Every structure is written in C-alpha cells, then in structure tokens.
Amino acid sequence: MHRTRRIGLPGPDENFEAIYLDDQGVEQRVPWGWLPEVVEALDRPVRSFPSYRGQRNFPGWYWSATVGRRVGFESWVERDHLVALDFDPSVTGIVSQPFWLLWPGESKTRRHAPDFLVRLDNDAVLVLDSRPLELIEEVDREAFAVTDQACGLLGWRYAVWDRLDPVMVANQRWLAGYRHPRCFDPQVAGRLLAAFEKPRALMDGAELAGDPLGTLPVLYHLLWRRELVTDLALVLSHRTTVQTAPSNDRLAMVGERNG
Structure with missing residues (x-):
C-alpha cells in the first residue's frame, strides 16, 4: 500500500488538490497550484491497471519510443491514443494516470485520475482523458468539467479524445x-x-x-x-x-x- 504524505496547506481560494507518486513510490498530497512545480516528477501511474477474468476493457503496456519505457493503458481506445501521442514529434513526455485531482463534493471529497499527462516541446502541458463519446455518462461529464476548470487554472490544456479515425x-x-x-x-x-x-x-x-x-x-x-x-x-x-x-x-x- 502506498504511503501518503501531505505537503503544505491549501490557500484560501484553493478548491483543488492533487496526489501523485514521487520517485520512492510515496503518495504526495499537494495544493493544486503546486502541481506545475513538480510536473517533472510525474512519471509513474498513481494507480494500478487491474486485470481480471471477464474484464470488458483491455489493459496493457506499450513501449514508448518517445520516453524509452513502457506506458500503461486501460483500453484499446487509450492504446490508440497512446500510439498517436508516441508518433507525434511535438510530444516529449507521456505519463498514464499521472495524478489524482481532488475537489469537494456535496457529501465527500471527489477525485479523478486523468488518463494521460503529455508534455510538449514548447513546454506546454496537455492533460487527456480517453473516452468514446457514446460511453460518457453524467458522472464522467462532471469529472471532465472539473478537470478542465482545474487545468485552466494552471495554464494547462485539457481534452477528452473520442475514437480516432x-x-x-x-x-x-x-x-x-x-x-x-x-x-x-x-x-x-x-x-x-x-x-x-x-x-x-x-x-x-x-x-x-x-x-x-x-x-x-x-x-x-x-x-x-x-x-x-x-x-x-x-x-x-x-x-x-x-x-x-x-x-x-x-x-x-x-x-x-x-x-
């Protein structure tokens, strides 16, 4: 089980927090505004990729030529997006399930782990979720909208990718x-x-x-x-x-x- 160490305190206007794994595999919980300071440390999934009999999705690992190591995916749609990112010369870094985004819900803290964090050659950051549009439910729309808002506060781009051609x-x-x-x-x-x-x-x-x-x-x-x-x-x-x-x-x- 991962150990969690909380760093700092949220500011008075801070609605979001993040959890990521450091290079020792320790969960670090930080105010959302701190995330750009540790973006280089986001190089491992914050959660595992379960595989079990009868599973409807198809998780696996893909060796990325961009980063020179394996990157995980949880569906064939994610795999296709991962290949497309690896093929894109503007992409310099790819991490799957890079962090938990936490925000206050009505009765408890909500959280969402985006599918990919992508670093680009102009130092921009793109956060991606892979989801066929027909499979997006109301709870997903809420999580995606909150992630879009949170990424906007950091000057990061956020997108939800449907199936590719x-x-x-x-x-x-x-x-x-x-x-x-x-x-x-x-x-x-x-x-x-x-x-x-x-x-x-x-x-x-x-x-x-x-x-x-x-x-x-x-x-x-x-x-x-x-x-x-x-x-x-x-x-x-x-x-x-x-x-x-x-x-x-x-x-x-x-x-x-x-x-």
Missing part, C-alpha cells in the same frame, strides 16, 4: 511495429532517403534501395520517424506514395536521434 489508427499501429531503434540501419536509410527524393510508390522505392526484406523495416522506421512522409489518412500499401520529408525537418529529426 480507423484508417489512421491502423497505419500508425503498423508503423509502431518498427518504432524501436533496432529497425534503423544508417546505410539502408541513406539509400531510401535518396530513392524517395522524388515521390514514388512505397515498394518501388524499397526495391530501388535494395532487397525489400532488408529495406522495408528501415523504410517503416523512417516513416515512423517522419524522415519519410506519406498521407496516413489513406490505407498504407505497396502502392502508397512516399517521399522524403522537407530537408530542414529531416535534418532536425536526424539531429534529435543522434543527440
């Missing part, structure tokens, strides 16, 4: 299978980037760069890295038109990888 989801999940750095080969990558300087069909470029058995994993890794680009709103296939990313973007991404 199924074609985009399928394409991103396919590319995510090649997200690990082990799929990168610098010599093959160089040939692929040269082959796709002019837009061409995916398989044509793969064959131009060598044996597709060796070039395709690198090609998909480069698509994941966005060093090669295509329209992922369309079904990914051997006929998909692929080209190199604009040179400035590609150089920046190479620098990030080698930095």
Whole structure:
C-alpha cells in the first residue's frame, strides 16, 4: 500500500488538490497550484491497471519510443491514443494516470485520475482523458468539467479524445511495429532517403534501395520517424506514395536521434 504524505496547506481560494507518486513510490498530497512545480516528477501511474477474468476493457503496456519505457493503458481506445501521442514529434513526455485531482463534493471529497499527462516541446502541458463519446455518462461529464476548470487554472490544456479515425489508427499501429531503434540501419536509410527524393510508390522505392526484406523495416522506421512522409489518412500499401520529408525537418529529426 502506498504511503501518503501531505505537503503544505491549501490557500484560501484553493478548491483543488492533487496526489501523485514521487520517485520512492510515496503518495504526495499537494495544493493544486503546486502541481506545475513538480510536473517533472510525474512519471509513474498513481494507480494500478487491474486485470481480471471477464474484464470488458483491455489493459496493457506499450513501449514508448518517445520516453524509452513502457506506458500503461486501460483500453484499446487509450492504446490508440497512446500510439498517436508516441508518433507525434511535438510530444516529449507521456505519463498514464499521472495524478489524482481532488475537489469537494456535496457529501465527500471527489477525485479523478486523468488518463494521460503529455508534455510538449514548447513546454506546454496537455492533460487527456480517453473516452468514446457514446460511453460518457453524467458522472464522467462532471469529472471532465472539473478537470478542465482545474487545468485552466494552471495554464494547462485539457481534452477528452473520442475514437480516432480507423484508417489512421491502423497505419500508425503498423508503423509502431518498427518504432524501436533496432529497425534503423544508417546505410539502408541513406539509400531510401535518396530513392524517395522524388515521390514514388512505397515498394518501388524499397526495391530501388535494395532487397525489400532488408529495406522495408528501415523504410517503416523512417516513416515512423517522419524522415519519410506519406498521407496516413489513406490505407498504407505497396502502392502508397512516399517521399522524403522537407530537408530542414529531416535534418532536425536526424539531429534529435543522434543527440
């Protein structure tokens, strides 16, 4: 069981508090306004991901290329959102179930743990809940509205994400299978980037760069890295038109990888 240590006292206008886990696994309870001061410490779930026989949702763990470790999810919708976040180059950090938000209810203290806290490359923070819109109930609407209000006080963005476009989801999940750095080969990558300087069909470029058995994993890794680009709103296939990313973007991404 986690130990809870309460830090500080709420100010006179403080309606919200937060609980998070520190690097020792100790629950820290702080005034809501303190949360930006400890945002770097929010790197582990504040609660577990239960799994049991007959469960209707599908929890699991996803290895994130962005943070280099596993991030938990509690449903396939959350998993799809997690892959999309991992694929987004503006995302620098992802934490699932990052904190409990506490606020006074009519008869007792209410609490809600958002699904994700996302740090962006412009130092902005996005707090997310993943929920198909048709499954949102009145109690959820209240929790989401309170979370939106609380995040606004901190200058953080808050959003509730519905299911994503199924074609985009399928394409991103396919590319995510090649997200690990082990799929990168610098010599093959160089040939692929040269082959796709002019837009061409995916398989044509793969064959131009060598044996597709060796070039395709690198090609998909480069698509994941966005060093090669295509329209992922369309079904990914051997006929998909692929080209190199604009040179400035590609150089920046190479620098990030080698930095």
